[in-house]
Amino acid sequence: MTKFQGRKIAQGTASGEALVTSQGISFYGGVNPDSAVVVEKGHELEGKSIAGKVLVFPRGKGSTVGSYVIYQLAKTGKAPVAIVNKECETITAVGCIISNIPAVDKIPIEKIKTGDQLYIDATKGLVEIR
């Protein structure tokens, strides 16, 4: 079992399968708010759904309306179960807090692979590969 100690962004615990990208994510415009599918042209995750996954990406980008897209996904049950970042920024942080999605940052995300089973204790800033 591999453990990483990061920093709490939004509290809570979750477990799930990792969906990992080395690229930034723009929730407004980059993710379809109805289907949770990544629609940004040329993105590594283009065409993939982020619903129910532990979404692992370096950093958010784009419009601040992105926070409301995360919230919309959560309300319709299509949000990621947790978010793990290298360096969290305002849009993702605010989105996770208002949506009660556990989020942790300052994690060496290059050590996590898509399909890994993760356990997140965001309150303690912990990420475990099981």
Add this chain to the structure above:
Amino acid sequence: MKLASLEREMLAGKHGKATQKSMEILLALGEIYDAKRMIPVTSVQIAGVSYANLREPGLEWLAEMAKDGKVQVLTTLNPAGMDLDNWRALGIDPEFAKNQERVIDAFAKMGIITTCTCTPYLIGNLPHFGEHIAWAESSAVCFANSVIGARTNREGGPSALAAALTGVTPEYGYHLDQNRQAHITFKVKAKVQGTARFGTLGKVIGDTLDGNAEWTIPYIRGIPQASTDELKSFCASIATYGGTALFHMRGITPNKTEIPQDLLLITEKDMAKSEKELNDEEAVIDFVSIGCPHASIKEIRRIAELVEGKQVTKETWLTTARPTKRIADRVGYTAIIEAAGIKFACDTCCVVAPIKGRFKGLATDSAKGCYYAQGRHKFKTKHCSLEECIQEALSR
């Protein structure tokens, strides 16, 4: 981050759920950006008002916050997706109108002043030099920081609301002296006059700064004078194209800064290149819109002069704040402008209204307006002076 006792109480939920959620948001932001403490704010401007952007979940969140949230400081709103009184005449779908009203009701319940404008500084939400505020709306953030010399970060909708409900914001970024120094000097060697040309200059500088992590704050020389309307246009443009939250302009803006050695020249050639990008060659104009950012009473007076006794032949909108229109009503400009066939659109603007695909070509004096018209609404654009816009509206 160290919290004061009242802030700790808020975090513990002793002042209600909305305040608790707000403090959680602010604390998380403060920790991400290494703030040492919260500081009081005196004014808030909230963005994320159009139902077209918020949609149902965004509205639900606002309604949840409105259950027990009350603003602690003067708080105003950005433009909504429609004129709240006159939406039918502007062709807005009744279903959209109903939902937009629900959004406004939620904000009103929290004690927010629901005058919807991107120019709060023109209608009574006017901070003074050095005041700490929490504003969203990129053009107003740039105006407040640069022209007024107040201090704000570029807030998003939720973080601005959080500041309003708690009365504080984490102290980082543009609140601190060390983050307000210029990084690059621009020497302008072109004639810049009028709102449209100032918008073009904003695009030239904004495009140069876009994506540059080291140069975010410009020091601009070579502008002998600028009116409030010209600066309003410049702020909207440089914030749109460059994400700029603060600039210094020699002889015009009040903030102190070191003058950067790195220097870039802006010539007529640079201006012409940006102007070309703002003007689609094949644009067929069927829509004219003035007032991005919202028109001042001075601009409205000028329009009244230009259209008195004439008739527009194209759909023409004049977007402004409702209090500004009330002044125009009182002194007779509204009657002249409406008699010419121009529609007042208060509370909204051509950036946030749901008008995608409704028109083919937009003529406007706003460089910011061109950006959203081209990207969001799929219109062709013509960027020209206010006088030329009115000429376009009157021509057959």
